Every structure is written in structure tokens, then in C-alpha cells.
Amino acid sequence: DDEVKSAMKRWPQVAAVFGWLRLDARAQWHLIQRDAPGFDPALHELGEPITSPPIIDFIGRNYESDPEGRWFWQNGPQRVYVDLDTAPLILRVLESTKDSSKRRLVTHTGYLINEIEDPCVDQLGRVFLRCELGPAMIHDLDLAQLNIEIATGDSPMPWLWMWETETHGQQRFPLRIVKDASSHYGFVSRPR
Known part of the structure; x- marks a missing residue:
């Protein structure tokens, strides 16, 4: 401002x-x-x-x-x-305004997310990722809207997240398990 x-x-x-x-x-x-x-x-x-x-x-x-x-x-x-408590940004999964079969991610501060990098799952089942605005977690009430499948073959990643947006179309993200999102993504949970 x-x-x-x-x-x-x-x-x-x-x-x-x-x-x-x-x-x-x-x-x-x-x-x-x-x-x-x-x-x-x-x-x-x-x-x-x-x-x-x-x-x-x-x-x-x-x-x-x-x-x-x-x-x-x-x-x-x-x-x-x-x-x-969990991440600097909390993401909501919203229906696309142009195509109801597609979704979009929006931060709790109201910004649309276009880039998804390094998505992970912690030991509590929470989904984290890095976006263009920083580290984020998907709101727990929206997890059911994610298409997450068990990975097949010899993948070291146990799950695969299928995501479709207007901007990027169909994307596939392997989900690794992390113990601590703050150390993985480099943010400080309790600054002092």
C-alpha cells in the first residue's frame, strides 16, 4: 500500500x-x-x-x-x-470461471496461483507446494477436490497428483513425503 x-x-x-x-x-x-x-x-x-x-x-x-x-x-x-501453524500461504481450490471441470488455486490473501513446484505430503496428510508467491499448503477442506492416485511402477514417490487448469492443461505431479514442511521449503514457523 x-x-x-x-x-x-x-x-x-x-x-x-x-x-x-x-x-x-x-x-x-x-x-x-x-x-x-x-x-x-x-x-x-x-x-x-x-x-x-x-x-x-x-x-x-x-x-x-x-x-x-x-x-x-x-x-x-x-x-x-x-x-x-502450517505454511505462509493457505490455498483454496476453486472451480474455474470458464470451465467447471477445471480448478484453480487461490491464496488466502486473494491471489491466483499459476505455478506449482515441488508438491509434497507431510506425515499428517497435508499437501504443500511452492508457488510463485512462496511456500503454501492446500486448505484441508479442499483436499477432497484433488485427484491423487497411488503411483505405479518403481516410482520412489508414493502418490501422483493429477491437476488440470485452463492455463497449463493437464499436469502430473509426483508427491514425495516430507517430515517438516518448514525446513523443506525454507520458511520460519516461529520467527523470533
């Missing part, structure tokens, strides 16, 4: 904050009010859901990563680093 860029120029030395904002596995932002009276990390560490559409939209427009793989919201001149 232009207002954010202007604030960054006016106040370039504002300290970053850590542990105040969390993104859960279902793309819900949570505010952790560490300065609230009676704050107890054991009771309040998950935070309160942010439900205001203008605030959610503002966070999404100003959400990015630094070179160390830490994701943050640029809130005016201040960086608010985000605790990630």
Missing part, C-alpha cells in the same frame, strides 16, 4: 515485533495481545481471531517474507512477524 510505503519513509527505524500475529491452518489470522492485563501464554498463546474484513484485506495486501524466510505483515512502519 502507498500509505505503508510513506510511513516506512517517515519512520524508518521502528522496531519489529514478534509473537503478536498468528496464521492458522485454515487461513485465519489471530491477534495475540501480549500486553493485555492478565495475559498468560499458557491460556492466550493462540490469540483471538481477526474478523474485520478491512483489516484482513490490509494484512493480505502487505504480507510478505524477508530473505531469512520469516513472513511478516508490514503494518505502516512496523514489521509484525507472523507465527505460522
Whole structure:
């Protein structure tokens, strides 16, 4: 946002904050009010859901990563680093607007995804991938819309994801199993 860029120029030395904002596995932002009276990390560490559409939209427009793989919201001149429950981006599977037999992926921040790289499955059955905007996880409620088959032959990858889009047509992605998506894709789940 232009207002954010202007604030960054006016106040370039504002300290970053850590542990105040969390993104859960279902793309819900949570505010952790560490300065609230009676704050107890054991009771309040998950935070309160942010439900205001203008605030959610503002966070999404100003959400990015630094070179160390830490994701943050640029809130005016201040960086608010985000605790990630699963991945920096949560993807929804939506029907194509032109052909109902095809699908598209859209980030929780509202951006259409065109490039899929290195898709994987973790030990909990969650599907991760790298896209042009960064590491992402497909929303668990949308997994049933994926066409995943058991790989045949001598493939070291146990599954095959068949994906058809308007942009790329039919694609086939072998799915490897990963133990930890954050280390595999190089993002920091709990920046401090």
C-alpha cells in the first residue's frame, strides 16, 4: 500500500515485533495481545481471531517474507512477524470461471496461483507446494477436490497428483513425503 510505503519513509527505524500475529491452518489470522492485563501464554498463546474484513484485506495486501524466510505483515512502519501453524500461504481450490471441470488455486490473501513446484505430503496428510508467491499448503477442506492416485511402477514417490487448469492443461505431479514442511521449503514457523 502507498500509505505503508510513506510511513516506512517517515519512520524508518521502528522496531519489529514478534509473537503478536498468528496464521492458522485454515487461513485465519489471530491477534495475540501480549500486553493485555492478565495475559498468560499458557491460556492466550493462540490469540483471538481477526474478523474485520478491512483489516484482513490490509494484512493480505502487505504480507510478505524477508530473505531469512520469516513472513511478516508490514503494518505502516512496523514489521509484525507472523507465527505460522502450517505454511505462509493457505490455498483454496476453486472451480474455474470458464470451465467447471477445471480448478484453480487461490491464496488466502486473494491471489491466483499459476505455478506449482515441488508438491509434497507431510506425515499428517497435508499437501504443500511452492508457488510463485512462496511456500503454501492446500486448505484441508479442499483436499477432497484433488485427484491423487497411488503411483505405479518403481516410482520412489508414493502418490501422483493429477491437476488440470485452463492455463497449463493437464499436469502430473509426483508427491514425495516430507517430515517438516518448514525446513523443506525454507520458511520460519516461529520467527523470533
